[in-house]
């Protein structure tokens with residue numbers, strides 16, 4: 001069996017008046033992530049993990065934030081396109097693990113919705129996608145609420161020889 005692992009990380013600022021999209025789900029919050037797209041930090045980290053697993057570069061190369069086509073784009077589309085790059089090469093996703101670091105809002109009650117949204121996009125079961133959360137105990141830019149960070153790892157398996 002041929003398997004490979006990929007890692008992804010993403011950062012976004014948080015600001016008042018932005019919709020807060022995370023893991024493909026809109027979370028009620030007075031503040032949301034700032035970005036060229038919908039700034040879904042978790043999906044962006046997962047895209048980079050998938051691309052990284054097959055050494056296909058990064059999300060910025062495939063979907064440049066200077067391209068008007070990606071302005072305010074739903075990041076679920078970017079995830080579907082990233083997955084297509086894996087699938088078209090004969091690979092499938094085995095499982096994904098991720099952690100989001102942020103001070104507020106609390107996100108774990110939305111984890112089941114995020115897991116099911118992402119699992120559907122990636123052709124895996126909800127048990128194959130893990131989402132965890134932590135604060136930084138008020139330290140650094142995350143602790144001050146200036147932004148948030150997501151980390152993801154993805155295992156992929158070759159299905160077509």
Ligand code: MG
Pocket residue numbers: 010011012035039040041044
């Ligand atoms: Mg991003």
